[in-house]
Amino acid sequence: xxxxxxxxxxxxxxxxxxxxxxxxxxxxxxxxxxxxxxxxxxxxxxxxxxxxxxxxxxxxxxxxxxxxxxxxxxxxxxxxxxxxxxxxxxxxxxxxxxxxxxxxxxxxxxxxxxxxxxxxxxxxxxxxxxxxxxxxxxxxxxxxxxxxxxxxxxxxxxxxxxxxxxxxxxxxxxxxxxxxxxxxxxxxxxxxxxxxxxxxxxxxxxxxxxxxxxxxxxxxxxxxxxxxxxxxxxxxxxxxxxxxxxxxxxxxxxxxxxxxxxxxxxxxxxxxxxxxxxxxxxxxxxxxxxxxxxxx
Numbered sequence: 001x002x003x004x005x006x007x008x009x010x011x012x013x014x015x016x017x018x019x020x021x022x023x024x025x026x027x028x029x030x031x032x033x034x035x036x037x038x039x040x041x042x043x044x045x046x047x048x049x050x051x052x053x054x055x056x057x058x059x060x061x062x063x064x065x066x067x068x069x070x071x072x073x074x075x076x077x078x079x080x081x082x083x084x085x086x087x088x089x090x091x092x093x094x095x096x097x098x099x100x101x102x103x104x105x106x107x108x109x110x111x112x113x114x115x116x117x118x119x120x121x122x123x124x125x126x127x128x129x130x131x132x133x134x135x136x137x138x139x140x141x142x143x144x145x146x147x148x149x150x151x152x153x154x155x156x157x158x159x160x161x162x163x164x165x166x167x168x169x170x171x172x173x174x175x176x177x178x179x180x181x182x183x184x185x186x187x188x189x190x191x192x193x194x195x196x197x198x199x200x201x202x203x204x205x206x207x208x209x210x211x212x213x214x215x216x217x218x219x220x221x222x223x224x225x226x227x228x229x230x231x232x233x234x235x236x237x238x239x240x241x242x243x244x245x246x247x248x249x250x251x252x253x254x255x256x257x258x259x260x261x262x263x264x265x266x267x268x269x270x271x272x273x274x275x276x277x278x279x280x281x282x283x284x285x286x287x288x289x290x291x292x293x294x295x296x
Contacts, residue, residue, distance in 0.1 A: 001169075002030040004103040005074070006094050006128075009066035012109020016139040017073040019289070020107055023143070024171045031079040033070045034097055036090040037063050091127035099133045104169075106132055110140040110289075126280055129264065135166045135293040138283060141258075147175040148258035151288070152228070153248045153278075154182055156220040159263030163293035164224060167261045168231040170291075178228050179255045180237040182221050183244040184213040214239065245281040257288045264294045 005020055007013045020031065037059055067083055075081060086093050098106050110125055125138045152167060154160040167178075221237040228235045236255075240247045252260050264279045283290045 001025065001105065002032070002101065002103045003105045003107060004032045004034055004094070004098050004101065005070070006090070006106065006108040006124075007033050007035050007066055007070040008090070008109075009062070009069065010109060012139065013066075013070070014073065014109070015142055016107045016109040016137075017070055018142060019137075019139045021074050021077050024173070025077070025079070026171070027078040029079050030082065031074060032082045032084060032097075032101060032103065033067060033074070034084045034086070034094060035063055035067050035070070036093040037085065037087045038090065039087055091124045091131075094124075094128050095131045095133070103134055105134060106136045108136070108138060110138050110283075123284075126283060129279065129283060129292045132294060135163075135291060137259075137291045138289060140287065140289045143258050143289075147173045147177065149177045149179065149255055150232075150259045150261060151179045151181060151248070151252050151255060151257035152224070153244070153251075153260065153262040153282075154180065154220065154224045155244070155263075156182070156216075156224075157263060157265070159265050159293065159295045161224075161227070162296045163261055163263040163291075164227050166293045167291065168228070172232075174231070174233050176232050176234075178232040178235045179251070179257065180221060180225055180228060180235055181240065181248065181251050182217045182224075182237075183240050183242065183247045184210075184217045185244075186210075186241050210241075245278045248278070248282050249285055252286055252288050259289045259291055260286055261291045261293070264292050 003020060003025070005016055007017065039056070039059070063085055067085065071081065071083065084097060086097065094106065094108070106128065108125060108128065125136075129136050129138070150167065150172070152164060154164065217239050221239060225235045225237045238251075240251065248260065248262070251257075260282060262279055262282060265277070279290075279292050283292060
């Protein structure tokens with residue numbers, strides 16, 4: 001496996017490094033540490049040459065410190081370690097380098113640049129997740145000692161099945177508890193009823209639609225649980241009704257999940273076009289770390 005870790009010297013970046021170091025990846029794992037320098041003052045600036053050289057020297061010195069600190073965290077694991085220092089926009093460089101290197105996994109912290117620089121650059125993790133060629137593990141907090149609790153959100157799509165495969169490829173202990181969630185939409189929400197109480201024929205339709213969705217969801221859970229059972233000793237499937245984004249966040253808090261796993265795109269189609277991606281909302285609001293897997 002080849003892992004790219006984005007490092008910027010922030011607390012979030014350090015947590016990402018510690019998470020990789022604490023996860024039992026094989027010693028032969030190739031790890032690339034990528035540090036991106038964003039030059040806010042271009043070389044052709046009208047600023048006095050001496051001042052410009054001083055600013056750039058400071059940026060280079062800080063970059064060297066960030067890289068050495070990152071190396072010190074993961075080097076004891078004996079990984080096949082590589083370091084890259086590049087210039088440009090962080091999100092674009094992370095995505096471009098991941099594609100060029102053919103990495104299997106990107107690991108990054110949720111909190112990097114802050115304040116006005118965050119406004120200027122936008123959310124780096126959201127942009128990386130949107131364009132990454134491989135799974136992205138956004139670390140928000142460290143994994144607890146021992147076996148973690150993982151929440152897998154599946155909607156039965158090809159992308160969700162691919163996310164399950166990506167999770168099974170990670171070296172979590174077999175005793176890891178895997179919570180498997182499928183969310184069915186509320187029938188009222190689907191029909192967008194807003195003009196008084198539904199009449200009996202509509203109620204009957206709502207009931208039949210709800211029952212069909214429930215049976216379909218139970219079948220999907222059974223199939224996905226079988227795929228996970230060969231990898232994890234304990235799989236706990238459960239079915240919820242409502243808005244998928246809210247239910248995933250609620251379930252993650254309920255089970256104290258260390259990691260939420262989901263595909264970048266599901267089966268919601270037009271709904272996600274207007275309301276926003278489920279994966280992006282989960283990434284933005286989840287307290288737990290999030291592994292988002294792109295469509296194969």
